[in-house]
Amino acid sequence: MLPLGLLTAAQGHPMLVELKNGETLNGHLVNCDNWMNLTLKEVVQTSPEGDRFFRLPEVYVRGNNVRDNRSAARNKCLRIGAVVVHRSEATAARETETVVEDEEDGPVVVAEVEPARPIKSIEKNEIRYPCDKSSEWMCDDTFGQIRQAWYWRIVAAYQEKGGTFWDSRLEMRRGNLRVDGLWYCLCPSFCHSSLRQPFPSFVSRRASPTRCRVSNLAPDAAPGIRRYSSAGGSDTAQTERASEELSKNHARESVSSAQSPTSAEEVQQQQDDQPKIRITRYFARDPALVRVPQSISQKSTEDLENYLNQVTSEKSPKMLTVTAVLRALIAERHIEPKVRHYRALILANTDPRYGSPENVRWLLQEMEENGIAADSSTLHAALQALAVHPDYLLRQEVLRTLRDRWLSLSPTGWHHLVAGLIREQQFELALDHLDHMARMEIPVQSWLHALLVYKMCELEDFDQVYDLMSSRASQQQDISMDLWLYVLDEASEALHHKTTRYVWKQVVELGYLNPSYGVCGNVLTVASRTGDTDLAASVIRFLVKTEVPLTLEDYEKLAETHVMAGDLQAAFDTLCLMHNAGIQLEESSTRSILTYMVQKKLKPQLAWETLKRLKAQGRNVPVGCANVVIEYCEHELARDQGAVDKAIKFYKELYDLCSSPADVTTYNCLISLSRRAKRSDACMFVVKEMAALGVTPDITTFELLILMCLELENFRSAYMYFQDLLDRGWTLSDSTCAKIRELCQGSEDEFAVRLVSHPMLSILG
Secondary structure, three states: OOOHHHHHHOOOOEEEEEEOOOOEEEEEEEEEOOOOOEEEEEEEEEOOOOOOEEEEEEEEEOHHHEOOOOOOHHHOOOOOOOOOOOOOHHHOOOOOEEEEEEOOOEEEEEEEOOOOOOOOOOOOOOEEOOOOOOOOOOOOOHHHHHHHHHHHHHHHHHHHOOOOEEEOOOEOOOOOOOOOHHHHHHOOOOOHHHHOOOOOOOOOOOOOOOOOOOOOOOOOOOOOOOOOOOOOOOOOHHHHHHHHHHHHHHHHHHHHHHOOOOOHHHHHHHHHHOOOOOOOOOOOOOHHHOOOOHHHHOOOHHHHHHHHHHHHOOOOOOHHHHHHHHHHHHHHOOOOOOHHHHHHHHHHOOOOOOOOHHHHHHHHHHHHHOOOOOOHHHHHHHHHHHHHOOOHHHHHHHHHHHHHOOOOOOHHHHHHHHHHHHHOOOHHHHHHHHHHHHHOOOOOOHHHHHHHHHHHHHOOOHHHHHHHHHHHHHOOOOOOHHHHHHHHHHHHHOOOHHHHHHHHHHHHOOOOOOOOHHHHHHHHHHHHHHOOHHHHHHHHHHHHHOOOOOOHHHHHHHHHHHHHOOOHHHHHHHHHHHHHOOOOOOHHHHHHHHHHHHHHOOOHHHHHHHHHHHHHOOOOEOHHHHHHHHHHHHHHOOOOOOHHHHHHHHHHHHHHHEOOOOOHHHHHHHHHHHHHHOOHHHHHHHHHHHHHHOOOOOHHHHHHHHHHHHHOOOHHHHHHHHHHHHHOOOOOOHHHHHHHHHHHOOOOOHHHHHHHHOHHHHHHO
């Protein structure tokens, strides 16, 4: 029996199993447990006599049911690692459930099969198998010995049936490929289309008008250069100079090869034996791309191979370095190109400057043309290159090839697949693949998570950003502080409350991150818009802890946060704290409070009682808080005719409530309220109070008094206030001038005529 480790490594590969009763099962090994019980899929069962074949979808084989092959080398029938071809649906048998029993050990095969019918007779048929004993897939390792045993067993068995087997090393006659029962037994996934195309083709569906063939790397190849142009136009002068230099290099190589003593026949034989490879398909805009540095050319072949592996194992291989090493190996030292060389050049296409998906497609196409099968590592390298230079069609071809060959996608391959989808802006598909990775328990690496988060932030899809960040944090996976800070900055600037609060609580409040003052201001704005007092208080504590002085804007946002939360007393308290900090209140400081009272239609008396409670608690109530309550009385006038009297009462209590006396804003609010209520007595009271207390009026005071006098048809007083305004060097606003002209129009009063005929009103009019 084969070692358990070898069977475990062969999972996912085709396998031929011989049972104790002489039957053979050929299919894909999908599972092998510790007791060497096998599970095969897409199985072709062969009778002991070899004349009947049955198609089975799945077979379970007990470990003690496999023939022991230690007795004779000819019984080594376990085939691992052979090439997989497409399945022919047309030849698949209809299937039902039954059980196949072994003669000695009872039921051993669990399968689904209809009453069987032979697939095809194999008598007197010919088969041409396109490989030989010295092929690359028959190496000297353990797998190679198994392949050789399986290979020669096929030859012997088929010759016993009277068939003719062709081999390049044996001088047998060359026959045509005849698909028969034995062929289907050995290749259960075979389909007729594979005769023309053994694997999914990587040939480009449309040829670029800017490319041309490049010569082989063999020294005797004809000179030629592939030119690339992203714009699809004519080549630049720099590219032409590079082409000339390349042509000179090829000419020198041709001369040197012509002087060699090798005969023409030997050269032709060498060309026939060596696969034609055009591995020099890369950019030719810089001659340095095809020159081999002296430091590389002086290395031995073994050192170059090791250096190539070292370069390609780096995070981002450089195209210049890889092409220089490959040219030294293949063009100068005539090393036969292998899969590892193609893989290295495919990985070099992750270079952001010189890499391209067309290069990857051409390299895969050349491997197919030269009969070099792309292994799993090579296909994964193509996915890695396509993650940097996305090409949806080529990526699907690579994935289809992996699936057809029963090669599973590695965790790294999943990451490169999702990265390519992200670069193509296919975010929904990328998120779906991430969910699939989570179901498969494949951890998402930090670079892929960060790439997706950055893209979601650019799209301002912060709900998805929140889901990505919270899910990764809940799994206790690493998230860089740069990513946390970027998300906090973008989310707070976009005023996304949920994401902003989450990031702040996760990293800033716990002391892991110290954002700038600008970011803190954005977070405070988010809190003020949503009424999140907890978040706003946390921001204020952070600013105080980091010894950043609070500004007028910070206090205003904090007060607005309390207003949005419906806590009027806390908003007034914040303004009191700002007053105690030596920051004077401005009109904008109380706009949020006024808007809240108007929207909620609060009673002015309730707001005034709130200020009294703060005074009782020892707060120094600024006069601006009293002014906003008096100003609110004007909005209450439509519902309460006694609003003027309440405002006068508040004014009289202001000196006991506030730490500073009434200012000009207080009187302007009272005059405006008296004007709207047409209460001349209240207005005269306010004017006398201003004069008695020595409060200097401003331009707003004069405008209100002029308009009120005109509305009461007291043109003389209005004209006197107008003259007083001119003496102070002030100018009326446009709206006030228009209102004055409207009120004086049609009046024959002397002072009304003087007002309208004044140059200031006529010029502004």
